[in-house]
Amino acid sequence: MTPAALDASDPAFARDPFPTYAELRARGPVGCVPLSNGREAWFVTGLAEARYVLADKRFSAVRPSSLDSSSPRGVLERHMLNTDAPEHTRLRRLASRAFTEARIDALAPRIEVLVDALLDAIPTTGVVDIVSAFGFPLPVQVMCEVLGVPEADRLALRQWTYTVASPTGPGTDDAWDGLLTYFTGLIAAKRADPTDDVFSDLVHLTDDEGMLTEQELVAMAFLLLFAGYETTMNLVGSAVLSLLTHPDQLRALTTPALWDVAVEELLRHGSPLEGATWRWATTDVEVAGVVVPEGSSVLVVLGAANRDPDRFDDPDLLDLTRSPNPHLAFGYGPHFCIGGRLARLEATIALARLVARFPHVRLVADPAGIAWRPGLLVRGPMRLDVRLDDPHAHLHSHADARRAAGLRRRLTARQADAVVIDLAGNDYLGLTRDPRVIDGAVTAASTWGGGATGSRLVTGSTQGHHDLEDALAAFVGAEAGLVLSSGYLANLGAVAALSGPGTLVISEAQNHASIIDACRLSRADVVVTEHRDIAAVELALAGRTLERAIVVTDAVFSVDGDLAPLTELAYACRRHGALLIIDEAHALGVVGDGGRGATYAAGLSGAPDIVLTATLSKALGSQGGVVLGSRAVIDHLVDTARPFIFDTGLAPAAVGAAHSALDALVADPTLPLRARQRARDLARVARSAGWTASEPDAAVTSILIGDPTLAVAAAAACLARGVRVGCFRPPSVPDAISRLRLTARADLTESDIDTIATVLAEVRAEVLA
Ligand code: HEM
Ligand SMILES: Cc1ncc(COP(=O)(O)O)c(C=O)c1O
Incomplete structure (x- = not known):
């Protein structure tokens, strides 16, 4: 079956060409592919075959029909990548002599400075295209260092480069002209006054065949600038995208050695040069059992070779620890990239410093919608919108203010075997670790499992919940009870469900935070009275215009452990037809006969106009909360209390522990x-x-x-x-x-x-x- 014509300008293909390449490879690692422009080309998609073709001199790098060689573009493009041996060998030998490892390595501190300067200049508010703010200018600047381009000239160079790379825009001829004139001048300047850079060396280097000619030098300058910028820009773009879409792998990059390995994988996976430059078969050549006829255009698809399943396990997977990683991102054979060392150095410094400087960097665009460079030769996102700011900057400034005021809080893990006298917990009766309580938890957990499985109204109401409610109600002398998953929620549920708009809620100043929050949630009118100020409560009740009123108070106040004037409050409420809600959190199990609470001690238990809330987490050594009162109140809460309805029921183990603690309390008054x-x-x-x-x-x-x-x-x-x-x-x-x-x-x-x-x-x- 002949493959359908391949349209390299299709945005979907540009975004993800790999399924197409996999399909081609499945037909054979070398094959003829019709293109949407009406031509056809031989695609090499297997890694072994890619090496074979790139190394074989029967495949030429010289375009059969050349451009007008006297045009600025014709001059600039007659560089070593477009030549064959022996011309290529000579050009490459001289270039390699200037491009020594030591020279590249010595650039590292300068690259760091350039990277930091670019990062400094990026605005940290709003959306930033990291390709144009960082990925593009960095390699242009680095190549300017290599070429010895003075800082002042870099902007112009950057603009010409950009224009000739996007030839659809206006001013392309002017840009080629500009580049040629600039490089000609640069060569003259380096000849007259050499500086310490690769290009000054190239201008002066000579071998048996003499120095590089003027034309060879301008083409070399152009190639270095271009080969150095296009590829690295695409690497930075695709690498940033890969890192941001694999945050777990990014977090693991904690050492330079790990970054080195990661950059190899980013090169393989991203394949910044998607295809090698075109090759042409100078004769019929048989590769992998197929004959590529003389004159054919051949594209070695590096991106496809880099995902050859015969060489890479799970080739589409990004694995930043993949090693060995025999990718072909830098090509192979005589034209193997001479800038690989520089590219790796640049990418490692750039990526590591970018994420270190902006640890909150995150993608703005959905990766599936990002536009990629079209065509078969380069691969990278056209733009990559990110945000760099810290989404929690305001929290840090608040935290700083709290630190300055001595109000930072810190969680410390309590150890089970710590030898301390604990006066901080609320285990008033010492029952939390009582074997009977532990046994109650274990038995309930083994009967019902780890969780209640749902809201009490759906599946979360076990027999254990009902038994506990009955036992607690009987203990304090209330008609009914309702267990919730915390004392906090018991207060939210009771206060909010029993009040609401049209109700006056009178809450006292030292009430627990859960009552304060309950008042806020209630949407009732709220009046806060001073601590234990009965007269103020009376005044508020007497002066109210709303029909219903509720007074809410802690029985024992959390901070100083003092009692509320419950008797006075109860009678004031009764005189004014108000409901009294009493939070027994610190009183249940501690105050009153046998620990029946402060309301019981005041002789008010079971009163129809009093509702109790309590926690199971203090004297009862467990967890959870309860509302205790008349059947009508409890039924109302079951129907309307949101913290009850929309919360998973209390865990069975907590129910079992609380019930056993209550039994232990009853057994020892x-x-x-x-x-x-x-x-x-x-x-x-x-x-x-x-x-x-x-x-x-x-x-x-x-x-x-x-x-x-x-x-x-x-x-x-x-x-x-x-x-x-x-x-x-x-x-x-x-x-x-x-x-x-x-x-x-x-x-x-x-x-x-x-x-x-x-x-x-x-x-x-x-x-x-
Ligand atoms: C991520 C960055 C880079 C990638 C992926 C890359 C990739 C490649 C590839 C695949 C080739 C071979 C092309 C072919 O055979 O048709 C190549 C050649 C070349 N690259 Fe790079 N390159 C990168 C960076 C650089 C840099 C920074 C420089 C600048 C010094 C550079 C200079 C060259 C030169 C001069 C050639 C031609 C070599 C020759 O014709 O003998 N490259 N590069
Ligand atoms: C007075 C008061 N009410 C309610 C609560 C909340 O109970 P829980 O911790 O069970 O949510 C507490 C707990 O600290 C409390 O002290």
């Missing part, structure tokens, strides 16, 4: 008493050490410090002595006074208290010294 006693002990020893400590109503006391940096230092000094304390700084404290927060546990021993006393005294002496 002295646990809450012991926790409260230990909190009083902590406040006492803190005061004896000279600190100002709050009087605990539950299991929490706090030491007032003030300055956040001092508070962090005091917490660190305690930890260094084996006592972990909480450190509360703005915005976690209502009055901007930073504190150490000491949480008591029912299982602290007398000796623990003695140790804590000593540590608090030492730390005070150290930190306030």
Whole structure:
């Protein structure tokens, strides 16, 4: 079957010619391909055959019908790439003598300077075409260094180069003229006054056959400029695209040696010269069993050879660690690229410095829509729009401001075997690691699995959830309960679902952040009253214009561990027909008979106009939250509370652990008493050490410090002595006074208290010294 005519100007082919090449290769590594311009050419797509053709002198690099050799273009294009031996051999020998490895290597520091200057000049806001801002100017500038083109002349050279490379535009003849005149002048200047560059050497080098002629020199200058810029520009463009579309591989490029290997793969995969320059068969030549007839145009498709599956495993895959990598990106045989060393050096410096300077560089365009250079000879994106700015720059400036104010936070991993007295956690009853609680978690996990599998309303309501809700409701004397996946969500759900527009919500100043957020979410009118200010609550209720009102309060305040005036609040609410929501997070398991909570202790449990929220993560040693109240309230939440409806149910292990902890609490009603006693002990020893400590109503006391940096230092000094304390700084404290927060546990021993006393005294002496 004859292949369909190949249209090299087709944008889809330009973007991804590799399936076409694979198809051609499948028909045979050498084959005649009809082209859409009506001609045909012999395509070499196998790697072994590509080498064979490039090395065989029966394939000539001299175009059969040459251009007018006296035109500027004709003169400039009569360079070594378009010649055969012996002319080619001589030109190449002289060029190689100027282009020594040592000379190339010595260019490295200068290339670094040029790269950095270009990177400096790229605007870091908005969208940047990295090909025109970096990929194009860099190799032109490097070749100007090689040729010894003074800085002042580089812009003109860059423009002529660009124009002759895109011959569809106007001014092409002028550009060829400009290049010829410029190089002629440059040669004269180098002859008269040689400088330390490759081109000055070329002008003066001589061998048995004499020096390079004027014409040979201008053509050489043109070839070097052109061969050096087109290819490297395309390499930079395609390499940046490949790196940005393979971020995991980019991240792994941590050493120069890895970059060296990566650049080989970028050369193979990108194939900046998609085809070698045209060759012509000077006689019938048999390659891989087919005869290429005399006079045929032959294209060695380097891009296809570089993806030959006989030589490369998974050839379409970009593998920046691929080694060995016998690609043909620099050609083969007598015309093998003499600039490979320079190209590698340039690409490595350019790519590594680009990503180091702009670690946030990212593509703007969808790679599938990027336009690629058309044609069969060069391969690279026409433009590559990227963004270089740090999308989180504003976060860094906020972080800097927090650092300056001593308010940076840091996560530190707690170790299971750390020997510390923990006064920072909320494990008030010491049940988190209780074997019964662990067993409850394990049994529930083995019964139900690791997760609840869905929202409670879909699949996430296990029997365990229902049993726990019944047990918690019975424990505090409520009609019903609803378990959510955290105490935070319990507050969001309860406050928002029970209020809404048309409701006045009265929230007190020291309420927990989850209540503050719940108020924001509620879309109700919100009034914030001062800490424990009953008169203010009363005033707000009395003066309201909205029909419904809700008062919401912590039972025990998180920061200082003091109790809310629940009885007064409850009766104020009742007088004004308002609902009272009480967050029992720090009271459940600690306050009230058997730990039944502050509402129970106030004799208010089971009241129809009171709703409780609580967390399962403190005294109950697990995780999760609960809302407790009348059946009507719970049913309403099931229908409308978004944090309940749109959240996966609490994990079975947490349900099991919380239920076992509740059982343990019921079995030992002295646990809450012991926790409260230990909190009083902590406040006492803190005061004896000279600190100002709050009087605990539950299991929490706090030491007032003030300055956040001092508070962090005091917490660190305690930890260094084996006592972990909480450190509360703005915005976690209502009055901007930073504190150490000491949480008591029912299982602290007398000796623990003695140790804590000593540590608090030492730390005070150290930190306030
Ligand atoms: C990524 C960058 C480069 C690639 C992929 C590349 C590729 C190639 C290839 C494939 C050839 C052989 C063409 C053929 O046989 O038809 C070649 C030849 C050549 N390249 Fe490069 N090249 C690159 C960079 C450079 C640089 C930076 C220079 C400048 C010093 C340069 C100078 C030359 C010269 C002078 C030839 C002709 C050699 C001859 O005819 O004997 N190349 N290049
Ligand atoms: C008063 C108060 N309410 C609610 C919560 C939130 O509970 P959870 O951690 O289960 O989300 C906390 C927890 O820190 C709290 O202290």
